Amino acid sequence: MSSETVHKDKIMTEPVDMDVAKVEEGQNYAAVDKQSERSYGRLSCSSETRLLSAAFSIPGMFVVESFMNITKIAELTELPARCISSTQSIGHSNLGNAKTDKLDEDLHFKGNEYSLLILLFYIPFGLCDLPLNLLTKLWSGRVMLPTLMVTWGSLALVQCAAKNFGGLLAIRLLLGVCEAGFFAGVVFYLTLFYTRGELGFRLAIFFGSALLAAAFSGLISYGVFRIKDHAVKGWMWLFIIEGGLTVIVGTVAFFWLPSAAEHAWFLTGTEKAAARARSLRDGSRCVGSEFSLKQAFGTWRGWRFAGWCVIAFTYPVAFSTTSNFLPQIVQRLGYSTVKTNLWTVAPNAVGFVVLLTVAKSSDYFRERTYHIIFSLCLSLTGMIILASIDVLGNKGVAYFACFLMAAGSYIPSVLVHSWHNNNNLEENSRSATTGLLVGLGNLAGILSAATFRVEYAPGYRPTLIATSCCNVACIGFTLAMGVWMKRQNARRDAELGVVIRAGDVDTSSLVDGEKSPNWRFF
Structure with missing residues (x-):
């Protein structure tokens, strides 16, 4: 196992036990988010998705997310x-x-x-x-x-x-x-x-x-x-x-x-x-992004x-x-x-x-x-x-x-x-x-x-x-x-050498929108 993988697993699992327990007690998700911020700084949306995904994979803690x-x-x-x-x-x-x-x-x-x-x-x-x-x-x-x-x-x-x-x-x-x-x-x-x-x-x-x-x-x-x-x-x-x-x-x-x-x-x-x-x-x-006219007409x-x-x-x-x-x-x-x-x-x-x-x-x-x-x-x-x-x-x-x-x-x-x-x-x-x-x-x-x-x-x-x-x-x-x-989807698949459908990739990870290599039109 590479050091990168070990580090990733550590980031994914250590806060999950604590945060999932809080959610299990019925607290608002905001409490989970704040606790995560104290542990690792402000989470990006993609990091937040991985954190929640890990939480849903713990046996006995959550029903399967789907x-x-x-x-x-x-x-x-x-x-x-x-x-x-x-x-x-x-x-x-x-x-x-x-x-x-x-x-x-x-x-x-x-x-x-x-x-x-x-x-x-x-x-x-x-x-x-x-x-x-x-x-x-x-x-x-x-x-x-x-x-x-x-x-x-x-x-x-x-x-x-x-x-x-x-x-x-x-x-x-x-x-x-x-x-x-x-x-x-x-x-x-x-x-x-x-x-x-x-x-x-x-x-x-x-x-x-x-x-x-x-x-x-x-x-x-x-x-x-x-x-x-x-x-x-x-x-x-x-x-x-x-x-x-x-x-x-x-x-x-x-x-x-x-x-x-x-x-x-x-x-x-x-x-x-x-x-x-x-x-x-x-x-x-x-x-829950803040209201922004610049983003609205972008x-x-x-x-x-x-x-x-x-x-x-x-x-x-x-x-x-x-x-x-x-x-x-x-x-x-x-x-x-x-x-x-x-x-x-x-x-x-x-x-x-x-x-x-x-x-x-x-x-x-x-x-x-x-x-x-x-x-x-x-x-x-x-x-x-x-x-x-x-x-x-x-x-x-x-x-x-x-x-x-x-x-x-x-x-x-x-x-x-x-x-x-x-x-x-x-x-x-x-x-x-x-x-x-x-x-x-x-x-x-x-x-x-x-x-x-x-x-x-x-x-x-x-x-x-x-x-x-x-x-x-x-x-x-x-x-x-x-x-x-x-x-466009076919061209992107050919460039990456793999077939990807819209939905195969977390939308939170597509930070560059259509410029992201994994973006696929729905």
Whole structure:
């Protein structure tokens, strides 16, 4: 045994007995970290990973790290997150449901004012994502997410008091500000809890709750619109019920959500240490880094950053078309208001199942490119069918196309943002980049709203053609990005003479990021 090996073993084992015992007693991980600093000076993130790895290898002291109580984290963290996602999605889809109950007639809309209402909402909804996500990094998701939720829930409820287009527009603009930053905040928040190989499916569970909520919104609308009350219209009850539900869930989230896994009130000291080790092994270069604007914008350069921006702007157009206008697309098949809302349930339910399946496959194979392209092709096929046929003469085929749109249009929201975060190991940079890219995606909703005009009814072919073109562009850029990453990985393998996959090397050891010889793109 070399002297170097002996020295390494000594460094690895001597403090572990002492530190593990402290963690075993349930003390916060910070106590372990401070004790380690006293013994050896300030630990680097890679040294911290090795220390924790050694701790987890001691028989009888810890469960194997990979079998750490991740179920507890998943259940106790994602439960409120799912509820939050559900209420936000309900808020997005309820305007379309409300229109089927003649909201536009009651508020005396003229011409394309409904499309204008949706279009203008996306301006603050897109522009405010970046600053709000930086605040999420600064103040933590525990503070920002419930605050945003309670605020937008209150505004969503107040929509029932609108008397005309101007009043509803003012409320919707404020609603756009409050809802902005929420999805980006949740994406960044979940990167603090899950490894790169888990993030896609975990985001899918969160985002899938939104699909179920959209279906649930259709069921609520189906029931509410059967209420015959001349004083309070059905669409008013819809805003009251769904806005009030959002406020309740947001209030509970204030007391439930932890700021990060290592500070979770429902984890023991052992589990907090394990959660930190997981992030350092396959997630972040350093955990809990201080807020830094310089680090936040450090990766905003090069052709790949521009490519991410194009992908982020083009894929959400299909999502916006599906989520905002699915009730109108179904309604043009000739069904009544009640049946239209009921018939929007099934496409969203199928979309939920497909989303979870594709995301699970993507995580399992640690592959994003072709899973994203597959989903884009699904929604593209649905839009081509709807644009090509006489929907009134082929109702069954048209309804099947709605299933394809719902099945494919939601998946990129999960996998695209998992993908760019998988290849970004710095927390400040992740918060800024996620905020920007989600904001660009929200601004893309303007294109969907601008092309969905009343004069295009009932075929809406210009809308479907424009959305299809965005899908094609996104497919091209996604393929180019994925092929380039695979070639870079192959070149690096050839230079080292060994095949390495993303995840084979601790992320905390990649101190030089992409310049590290062991770096591999995910």
